[in-house]
Every structure is written in structure tokens, then in C-alpha cells.
Amino acid sequence: MPDSSIHSAFETTCLVIPARYGSTRFPGKPLALINGIPMIVRVWLQATQAKTVNRVLVATDHEEIKSVVENAGGQVVMTPSDLPSGTDRIAAAIADIKADYVVNLQGDEPVINPAHIDLAVQALKNDNQAAMATLACPIKTRKDAFNQNIVKVLVNHNDHAVYFSRAPIPYPSTDFTDWNLYLRHIGLYVYRKPFLDTFVRMKPAWPEQVERLEQLRALHYGGIIRVITVDQVNPGVDIPEDIDIIETLIRERDLKQE
Numbered sequence: 456m457p458d459s460s461i462h463s464a465f466e467t468t469c470l471v472i473p474a475r476y477g478s479t480r481f482p483g484k485p486l487a488l489i490n491g492i493p494m495i496v497r498v499w500l501q502a503t504q505a506k507t508v509n510r511v512l513v514a515t516d517h518e519e520i521k522s523v524v525e526n527a528g529g530q531v532v533m534t535p536s537d538l539p540s541g542t543d544r545i546a547a548a549i550a551d552i553k554a555d556y557v558v559n560l561q562g563d564e565p566v567i568n569p570a571h572i573d574l575a576v577q578a579l580k581n582d583n584q585a586a587m588a589t590l591a592c593p594i595k596t597r598k599d600a601f602n603q604n605i606v607k608v609l610v611n612h613n614d615h616a617v618y619f620s621r622a623p624i625p626y627p628s629t630d631f632t633d634w635n636l637y638l639r640h641i642g643l644y645v646y647r648k649p650f651l652d653t654f655v656r657m658k659p660a661w662p663e664q665v666e667r668l669e670q671l672r673a674l675h676y677g678g679i680i681r682v683i684t685v686d687q688v689n690p691g692v693d694i695p696e697d698i699d700i701i702e703t704l705i706r707e708r709d710l711k712q713e
Contacts, residue, residue, distance in 0.1 A: 467554050470502050471548050472502060474495050475544070501565065505576070506569075509554075512549070516535060521533060534548055545559050557651050565691075571590055571641075575589065576645050579645045584615070587644055587680045589608075589670070590641035591639060594634050605639055606668060607624060608638050609624050616680040621668070644670070650678065659672060663675065
């Protein structure tokens with residue numbers, strides 16, 4: 456990882472991992488052990504391998520999460536428990552930190568590909584129009600296209616997001632079969648820091664409230680989101696049963712995180 460002490464001569468990128476202890480479906484999720492290592496530590500380890508990132512922080516509201524990350528060698532910023540979203544937690548964590556770009560990496564992505572982080576950061580740096588960047592990958596089946604738990608993103612010819620939806624947009628005709636034209640959104644975001652500071656002060660937009668997708672707020676207020684397409688999505692952890700899937704994947708890919 457690049458030297459985090461260099462701030463004046465180069466553009467800097469700070470990656471923040473929001474990690475809230477409370478979870479309706481999986482309380483204490485950041486501390487869940489994956490092959491003996493707390494999940495939040497695994498996410499942090501993956502993030503530190505990104506070459507475009509100068510600094511990695513964990514933003515949390517819980518002392519035990521703070522302790523396990525610091526014991527692993529990571530940096531932690533304590534944030535209030537009552538913040539409305541992970542984006543607000545990130546904004547609070549970096550309020551007094553100088554950075555040009557901010558990466559929002561979810562704390563339940565223990566096998567995130569560091570190269571994908573680099574692709575998103577570099578894409579935003581190269582796109583002067585965009586305020587944000589995010590990732591997507593092709594959808595393979597009709598079932599996934601219609602799965603409300605899989606968020607789809609429609610892009611234009613500039614690879615800028617037109618809309619995000621839980622529904623297949625545009626809606627397919629009955630004889631449509633090219634499901635790989637639909638893109639599955641991957642919830643990693645890179646922000647220009649001034650836009651992030653503005654974003655958390657914006658009022659929630661009605662499409663955002665209907666779809667329960669925070670990124671629609673940016674589109675509603677005219678923000679341009681660059682979308683980078685990658686080959687595949689790595690599974691995250693939503694419920695306890697997902698731990699077995701992640702452990703199997705780590706064994707299959709021989710991902711060494713110690």
C-alpha cells in the first residue's frame with residue numbers, strides 16, 4: 456500500500472470500512488469468525504492490498520470491533536451509533552481528514568478483490584465529469600434479473616449510471632434472452648470528497664425511498680456516477696449461513712489472510 460504520509464504532492468485516497476455492531480439479521484456480524492479471523496479484519500486485510508489507496512480506516516461504534524482491528528494493526532475511528540447509514544458513518548469518520556477521494560467498502564465483503572478497488576478509483580480519477588464511481592458485473596440468468604435482492608444498474612454509452620433498480624430496467628419483452636446485457640450492481644463506491652460532504656447533507660430523494668437505494672439520491676440531484684464492469688461479483692455476508700460459503704471460497708482460491 457502506498458505511503459500514507461504523502462499528502463501534499465499527490466492526490467490521496469482514503470478507504471473507509473463502516474462496521475456497525477448492531478444488525479437485524481446478523482447481530483455482531485463484523486466480529487464473526489471466518490476460518491478463525493474476524494470478518495472485519497479480513498475486509499481490512501483485503502483493502503490494504505489496493506495499490507491506489509493511501510490510507511485504510513475502519514469506522515465503528517463498538518469497542519470490541521475497535522480492539523480486534525487495532526490488534527491486527529489497523530486504524531479505527533469511533534463514530535456515533537445513531538448515524539442513519541454507512542455513508543454517514545464514513546463522512547463522520549473522515550470529517551477532519553484530508554483526502555481527494557474516499558472509498559466506501561462495506562464491512563461484510565471479506566473476499567473483495569483489491570484490483571476491483573483500484574479499477575474504481577482509477578476510473579473516477581480519469582473521468583472529470585463523474586462525482587462517484589461504482590462497480591457492476593453482467594447478470595447471467597432471468598432469475599437474477601428479476602430477483603429484487605439483486606440491484607441492477609442501467610448505464611449509458613459513457614458508462615455513466617442512468618438508473619439503479621431492484622426491477623429489471625428496461626423491462627424485458629417476453630422473448631428477451633440476452634440477460635448478460637443487464638448489469639448487477641456491486642456496492643463499492645468511490646467519491647470525490649467534496650461530493651461526499653455534499654451528499655450526506657442532501658435530503659433523501661423519493662426514488663431512493665421507494666427502491667431503498669441510497670445511490671439514487673446522487674442521480675436525483677444531478678450527480679454523475681461512473682460504472683466499471685468487472686467479470687464477477689464476490690459474495691458478501693448477509694446472514695450467518697453465508698460464512699460457510701466464504702470459507703469454502705477462501706479454500707478454493709487459496710486466499711491467505713494471516
